[in-house]
Amino acid sequence: xxxxxxxxxxxTLSIRIILSFLFLLSAVAKLYPSPYFALTTFEIKQLLPMGxxxxxxxxxSRTLIGCxxxxxxxxxxxxxxxxxxxxxxxxxxFIFSAHLSYDILTxxxxxxxxxxGSLLPMSPLQALIKxxxxxxxxxxxxxxxxxxxxxxxxxxxxxxxxxxxxxxYLVGPLRKVQTTMQDQPQIELNDxxxxxxxxxxTVQVKVIDxxxxxxxxxxxxxxxIDEPKKKKSGFNNFFPDIDKGKxxxxxxxxxxxxxxxxxxxxxQLKKQxxxxxxxxxxxxxxxxxxxxxxxxxxxxxxxxQIADVAAFWKSLGSTKDTPGVFYLWNGNIMKEYDGxxxxxxxxxxxxxxxxxxxxxxx
Numbered sequence: 454x455x456x457x458x459x460x461x462x463x464x465t466l467s468i469r470i471i472l473s474f475l476f477l478l479s480a481v482a483k484l485y486p487s488p489y490f491a492l493t494t495f496e497i498k499q500l501l502p503m504g505x506x507x508x509x510x511x512x513x514s515r516t517l518i519g520c521x522x523x524x525x526x527x528x529x530x531x532x533x534x535x536x537x538x539x540x541x542x543x544x545x546x547f548i549f550s551a552h553l554s555y556d557i558l559t560x561x562x563x564x565x566x567x568x569x570g571s572l573l574p575m576s577p578l579q580a581l582i583k584x585x586x587x588x589x590x591x592x593x594x595x596x597x598x599x600x601x602x603x604x605x606x607x608x609x610x611x612x613x614x615x616x617x618x619x620x621x622y623l624v625g626p627l628r629k630v631q632t633t634m635q636d637q638p639q640i641e642l643n644d645x646x647x648x649x650x651x652x653x654x655t656v657q658v659k660v661i662d663x664x665x666x667x668x669x670x671x672x673x674x675x676x677x678i679d680e681p682k683k684k685k686s687g688f689n690n691f692f693p694d695i696d697k698g699k700x701x702x703x704x705x706x707x708x709x710x711x712x713x714x715x716x717x718x719x720x721q722l723k724k725q726x727x728x729x730x731x732x733x734x735x736x737x738x739x740x741x742x743x744x745x746x747x748x749x750x751x752x753x754x755x756x757x758q759i760a761d762v763a764a765f766w767k768s769l770g771s772t773k774d775t776p777g778v779f780y781l782w783n784g785n786i787m788k789e790y791d792g793x794x795x796x797x798x799x800x801x802x803x804x805x806x807x808x809x810x811x812x813x814x815x
Contacts, residue, residue, distance in 0.1 A: 465597055468590050469528055472542065475587060476525035480518045480621075482569040488625030490739045490762050491570050492518075497766040499567045503552075507763070511627055519618030520545070526617065532609045535600040543591045546584045553581040563794075564772070679811045686784040688768065691758045692733050696784030699730035699807075704769040704777035704791075707736055707743035711793050712776040716751035718800040719778075722807070723753065730780070730807060733757070737765045737775070780806065787814055 484491050492514050500510035524545070527538045553566060557577045565571070566580040575583070688695045688702055695702060701719065705712035716734075723729040734757040736744060741759055748754040760768065769777045774792035780803070781787065788806050790798040806814070 461597065465594060468594055472587060472590055472594075473525045473528040475583075476521050476528065476542070478573075479568060480522040480525060482572040483514075483518050483521075483567070484621075484625060485570050485572040487739065489628060490737075492625045493762040494766065495567055495570065497763060497771050502771055515621045515625060515627075516618055519621040520614065522621065523614040523617035526613055527610060530609075531602070532604045532606045534603050535595060535598045536603050537610065539591055539595045539598070543588055543595075546588050546591070550581055550584040550588070553577045553584070557581065564774075681783050681785045681787075681811055684784040686779075686781055686786065688735075688779075688781075691735050691760070691768070692756070695733065695781060698783065700781045701730045701732045701807075702779040702781055703732065703734045704765065704775060704779075705734055705736055705747070706739055706775050707747050708740040709775050711797075713747055713750045715776040715778060715798045716747065716753075718798065720751050720753040722800065722804055726804070726808060731756075735760050735765065735768065738762055778803075782811070 483495055492511075496505070496507070496510040496514050500514060501507070505513060524538065524542050527534075528542065530538075532538075549568070556566070560577075562576050562578045564576070565574040566577045568575055568580045568583070683696065686696050686702075692700075692702075703712075703716065703719070705716065719732055723732065732753075732755045734755050736747075736757055736759050738759050738761050744757070744759075769775070769791070773796075776791070776793075776798060778790040778798050779786055780789070788803070790796055790803075
């Protein structure tokens with residue numbers, strides 16, 4: 454009897470430690486590799502698509518992570534353990550699971566769910582399975598525990614919770630979103646919507662003779678140009694001339710190994726193709742001190758801007774990931790790559806694309 458009781462006690466303690474570790478890991482991982490980068494990425498990629506505004510997402514993310522941190526601590530204490538801590542732990546996992554289920558149904562099992570941030574990337578299905586197992590363990594603890602053994606110091610719970618939330622706000626303070634730009638000349642874009650032809654206007658030449666002035670009219674000459682109509686790509690806040698001609702616009706993180714490899718491949722293509730499009734880079738404002746090493750690895754230096762983390766993700770796209778590469782022609786996106794999976798940059802394919810005429814691309 455004593456042996457069984459001891460076994461149950463040890464099992465209960467082990468489950469509590471596992472659950473506490475999961476909540477603590479979830480909170481800490483969402484702050485990796487740096488609080489501002491991790492929090493902003495979580496807000497842009499997870500919360501804004503759910504309908505949060507930028508302001509509410511910033512507050513919600515920090516409060517949510519603070520609550521996870523608090524639950525990780527509170528699972529190892531006795532105050533309101535069965536009455537409040539276990540039900541709240543189950544509820545937060547249930548809400549996460551409902552969201553993951555909806556995400557899988559609407560978007561499929563793709564991308565990083567964000568449960569453990571970029572520290573431990575997980576697919577939505579993996580995260581859902583993890584949550585279901587955790588909810589089962591919480592249910593087992595609830596059945597095996599006795600609410601009469603709960604201690605009743607409610608101020609202890611509130612103190613731990615508010616302290617945890619405050620700690621997250623301190624390590625990841627709210628910041629105003631802004632885009633940092635390197636100095637460069639402003640180039641005005643021609644907003645005329647050119648079609649596939651370019652016309653030389655009628656010229657009137659006046660020749661002075663002994664007789665009254667004669668007017669000679671030169672016929673309009675139309676030269677067909679094989680290129681797309683001009684349009685605004687939406688990237689001219691980084692480079693005013695980005696919508697003129699052919700450009701390769703890249704979204705890189707200075708410390709991203711995949712980004713460095715992509716930049717190196719683009720440098721190789723630039724050496725192979727005489728009229729290769731001009732390469733321009735938007736760097737994420739995360740470890741900007743690594744930019745010189747980035748260019749050394751890439752084998753070439755290109756015009757670049759440094760964008761705030763939030764502005765970076767908004768411009769690249771909240772559903773996309775680094776490295777991002779856009780092939781632009783007069784502001785038209787002819788080809789785009791992102792991430793390291795199905796849509797990743799393919800050097801051989803891109804070499805074929807940039808050497809094609811517009812007619813061939815169409």
